[in-house]
Amino acid sequence: MKRVKRSKKGDERNVNDPFMNLPNDMIIKILMTLPPKSIARLRFASKHLSLIILDKEFIQxxxxxxxxxxxxLISLHRRGDMKMQRFQSLPQDRPYNHVKVSYKMDPNLPYVFTPPVRGLICGRDGTKMKVGNPSxxxxxxxxxxxxxxxxxLSVFGYEPVNDVYKVLCMTVVSKRSNMTRSGNVVSWEDIVSEEHQVITLGAKEKWRMVECKYPHRHYSGYEGIYKDGFMYYLACYKKxxxxxxxxxxxxxxNVIKLPEDKMLQQFGExxxxxxxxTIANQTYNRNVDLWVLExxxxxxxxxxxxxxxxxxxxYGMRRCDIELIGILGTGKMIFATLSSRNPFFFFCCDPxxxxxxxxxxxxxGEDYYDTIQVFFDHVESCMVL
Incomplete structure (x- = not known):
């Protein structure tokens, strides 16, 4: 094997790097106390620091x-004169301690984000997509x-086997008429999702078509979620x-049958x-039915x-009508009001x-046209893309 000569300039940079004189254990201990945004900036301060920060073991x-x-984690897309995408991170035990990170996206594209996975988040507006670290x-x-x-429909997830992130996208053929050439009526249930595509985040990322043996149609407006190497979403299969x-x-x-429950077949997220x-369905009497997949x-x-x-x-209201918007890992339920957004608030209830x-x-929440999304159990990551 041919020996590689070390650059003198590289040696000079190492000599002038003050962090080379500190033990790695001490550097790591200091970095672990810093917020992700500060860590991401420090990788430019020192070559030695950069090697530690970008190491997969440190990220884990x-x-x-x-x-x-x-x-x-709160996502805010602000319109008007100050168009921006802002993320606000709050500790669950100290929600008054906010950390704000702003990011300038395409000003006229209100990206809708899927739930974060291992600190990263995926947003889509039409056929445009972004993946990033909101921290x-x-x-x-x-x-x-x-x-x-x-x-x-787009779902974001993580494959632990190869330590990679993936995005799944599916589309539905838009039919101008619900009549076939033979004159038969095509029902909503007969229209299926097509173009199942997957992209793996990396240097040579591109969309790949994948085969689906189960003709189904995903539900528009519903989110999919990631769990333990699998993506899940609700769909219509065999009507x-x-x-x-x-x-x-x-x-x-794969297809998982739902219980024969009339309300479950119509509602729930x-x-x-x-x-x-779990499929959560808030019934007409305000109670919440939780169907748990055991x-x-x-x-x-x-x-x-x-x-x-x-x-x-x-806030001066005699009664607050609230709806379920999420569940914490502890089992606590998160509810939000149906009307007021100024100030923006929600409730954490221990059942x-x-x-x-x-x-x-x-x-x-001051502007009625602001798009707000709330995510729960967000884990901050110092991963650099």
């Missing part, structure tokens, strides 16, 4: 530490989705509402309830009913103790 250590301190404000553009159709799963390793689809895939292979479900609190005298805590987010 930082993520393991952050996972013990989950946070709320550092660094975003990169993905190639455009290969389609001219508008009805698109019944079903739960679809996508294995990020094998890139195979996917949530992660104490580590289990065993995906055997299609075993269990049902729980939660009664939300009645909130009164909040066991029945205690309710109000969480007010200052500085957002």
């Amino acid at each position: 250590w930082y993520m393991n530490r952050s996972s013990t301190q989950p946070r709320y 550092t404000g660094q975003f990169v553009s993905l190639p455009r989705v290969k389609t001219r159709r508008q009805d698109i 019944k509402r079903s739960l679809m799963s996508f294995d990020l390793s094998s890139e195979d689809f 996917l949530v992660d309830h104490v580590g289990k895939i 065993d995906a292979n055997k299609e075993v479900w269990s049902k729980f009913v939660l009664v939300p609190p009645v909130l009164t005298n909040m 066991k103790s029945k205690k309710v805590r109000e969480i007010v987010i200052r500085g957002i």
Whole structure:
């Protein structure tokens, strides 16, 4: 093997690098106390620091530490004269301690984001997509989705086997008429998703078509979620509402039947309830039905009913009608009001103790046209894209 000569300039940089004189353990200990945005900037201060910060082992250590301190993540797309995309991170135990990171995206494109996965987040507007780290404000553009159709579902996830992130996109053929050439009426259930595409984040990223053996149609306006190497989303399969799963390793689809419940076949959204895939449905009497997937292979479900609190005298309102918007990893339920957004606030309810805590987010919600998304159990990452 041919020996590689070391550059004298490189040696000079190492000699002048003050961090070379510090033990790595001490440097890592200091870095672990810093916010992700500061760590991302420090990689330019020293070559030695950069090697540590970009090391996968350090990134995993930082993520393991952050996972013990989950946070709320709020996405705000501000229109008007000050068009921007801003992320606001709040500790769940100290929600008044805000960390704001602003990022200038395409000013006229209100990106809709999927739930964050291991500190990263994916946003889409039409066929344009971005993936980024909201804790550092660094975003990169993905190639455009290969389609001219508008009805698109995108789900973001992580494949632990190869340590890579992937995005799944599906589209639906937009038909101008619901009549076939033979004159038969085509129902909504007969129209299926097409163009199943996957992209792996990396240097040579591009969209790849993948095969799906189960003709189905995803539900527009519903979010998919990621859990333990699988993506899940609700869809219509054989004219019944079903739960679809996508294995990020094998890139195979699968169908999970839902219980024969009339309300479940019409309503409900996917949530992660104490580590289990759950369909939450807030019924007409305000109670919340939780259908928990106990065993995906055997299609075993269990049902729980939660009664939300009645909130009164909040911001001058005699009664607050609230809706479920998420569940924390601890099992605590997050509710938001149906009307008021100035100031923007939501409620954290403990179903066991029945205690309710109000969480007010200052500085957002003043403009009615602001697009606000709230994510739960966000884990901060120092990963540089």
